[in-house]
Amino acid sequence: MGELDAPDRDARExxxxxxxxxxxxxxxxxLYRKILVELHHEGVEHVFSHRLAELAGVHPAQLRRDLSLxxxxxxxxxxxxxxxxxxTIGRLLGTDRVQVVALVGLGNLGRTLLTYRGFExxxxxxxxxxxxxxxxxxxxxxxxxxxxxxxxxxxxxxYGARIAVLACGPVGLETVVERLARCGVRAxxxxxxxxxxxxPGVHIEDVDISGKLEMLSFLAREDR
Amino acid sequence: MGELDAPDRDARExxxxxxxxxxxxxxxxxLYRKILVELHHEGVEHVFSHRLAELAGVHPAQLRRDLSLxxxxxxxxxxxxxxxxxxTIGRLLGTDRVQVVALVGLGNLGRTLLTYRGFExxxxxxxxxxxxxxxxxxxxxxxxxxxxxxxxxxxxxxYGARIAVLACGPVGLETVVERLARCGVRAxxxxxxxxxxxxPGVHIEDVDISGKLEMLSFLAREDR
DNA sequence: CCCTGTGAACCCCTTCACAGCT
DNA sequence: AGCTGTGAAGGGGTTCACAGGG
Numbered sequence: 001m002g003e004l005d006a007p008d009r010d011a012r013e014x015x016x017x018x019x020x021x022x023x024x025x026x027x028x029x030x031l032y033r034k035i036l037v038e039l040h041h042e043g044v045e046h047v048f049s050h051r052l053a054e055l056a057g058v059h060p061a062q063l064r065r066d067l068s069l070x071x072x073x074x075x076x077x078x079x080x081x082x083x084x085x086x087x088t089i090g091r092l093l094g095t096d097r098v099q100v101v102a103l104v105g106l107g108n109l110g111r112t113l114l115t116y117r118g119f120e121x122x123x124x125x126x127x128x129x130x131x132x133x134x135x136x137x138x139x140x141x142x143x144x145x146x147x148x149x150x151x152x153x154x155x156x157x158x159y160g161a162r163i164a165v166l167a168c169g170p171v172g173l174e175t176v177v178e179r180l181a182r183c184g185v186r187a188x189x190x191x192x193x194x195x196x197x198x199x200p201g202v203h204i205e206d207v208d209i210s211g212k213l214e215m216l217s218f219l220a221r222e223d224r
Numbered sequence: 225m226g227e228l229d230a231p232d233r234d235a236r237e238x239x240x241x242x243x244x245x246x247x248x249x250x251x252x253x254x255l256y257r258k259i260l261v262e263l264h265h266e267g268v269e270h271v272f273s274h275r276l277a278e279l280a281g282v283h284p285a286q287l288r289r290d291l292s293l294x295x296x297x298x299x300x301x302x303x304x305x306x307x308x309x310x311x312t313i314g315r316l317l318g319t320d321r322v323q324v325v326a327l328v329g330l331g332n333l334g335r336t337l338l339t340y341r342g343f344e345x346x347x348x349x350x351x352x353x354x355x356x357x358x359x360x361x362x363x364x365x366x367x368x369x370x371x372x373x374x375x376x377x378x379x380x381x382x383y384g385a386r387i388a389v390l391a392c393g394p395v396g397l398e399t400v401v402e403r404l405a406r407c408g409v410r411a412x413x414x415x416x417x418x419x420x421x422x423x424p425g426v427h428i429e430d431v432d433i434s435g436k437l438e439m440l441s442f443l444a445r446e447d448r
Numbered sequence: 449c450c451c452t453g454t455g456a457a458c459c460c461c462t463t464c465a466c467a468g469c470t
Numbered sequence: 471a472g473c474t475g476t477g478a479a480g481g482g483g484t485t486c487a488c489a490g491g492g
Contacts, residue, residue: 030438214254
């Protein structure tokens, strides 16, 4: 247990006030971490920004800038310590501990997400699931009993989930979001193709797959 | 049929050379169109930029700017013609006709995407599906016979798909992408958590759901 | 009066380029 | 010699604010 608190070599991680961090930087951090974990499994111990950036598909200066927002983690002679940096990023993202996630909606998409192994691998665990359909309520999906959304206020706080995933129907979505917010959820990943104004203090990230396809349609339309 | 060619009121759509259009603008256009279609079904005929922007969760000036990149579609007194504008955007995106999409990978995610009704509603049709698993090859999924990826060069060109969706395993992903490119695919939506350098003339859009979750983990970590 | 379309200002992210160090 | 971390320049997307018009 104690090893989790081992200091990261000579890295000088920033204190409690990381200045304004672009969201895109955060997304890239998670990408870096994923690659670092793979490198670690391959036995690679050190990596230079050029190589790591290449694997991530970004500019080397971008990578160094992203990291520099949180501290200095590299050595001039050896580059970055693969294991140490992956740990550090995990701590920055909050994924060094397993995080409980609430799932709303057990349709095709919801059940697919529920059984997707990639989430557990990256430290996310769907602890509670909800659905509105009386047909589904009470049944067990991948080991989780489905709760009715009406009982969210009673059930959800027990789990202390700060993250939720929406994969339900669009009707009453605002209400669901409000309830989640009241239950302590601070960040929501929304697969429902409808935009909901986020309550204060809550961040909603929309994943509009059809929208992405339409963007690609535009790109495939021109010839380039 | 002829009504498809009806001129859009007094809209002056730009010619063959729409100047540099930000990708984010394109994504938002698809969002505007989705909302416009909903408004049309509700019987709304005209809408002002303020209202449309509010529904989309963007700044009104942003909406007007996005549209202005392609022409002038609004009237000062009545705002935008809901039906006409949705048609115009559809034409700009290339979604005014059904588009054939190739799907690679028939795991949980692939099958979920295959049966997702939202795609057909927005004009996308999975015409061909591939998988590497001999277990799956030859079987029929949602009406499509699964082809082996090895036969892509023989099968795919018949369908003329310019868009592909990747929902397969990460092994040999580069090869799959190269093959798709050789078969005329110009745009790829990639759900596989691995970055592939796009061949010339091909655009790859990565959808990293775990990455999004990690971003949310960061946001849920701080208190805001 | 209040809308659209748009020049211009603003802001933020990306990239350059180099000082400092090994 | 070559790398990291970073000030400064650069570029691009967003927002402001207003001209023009019904």
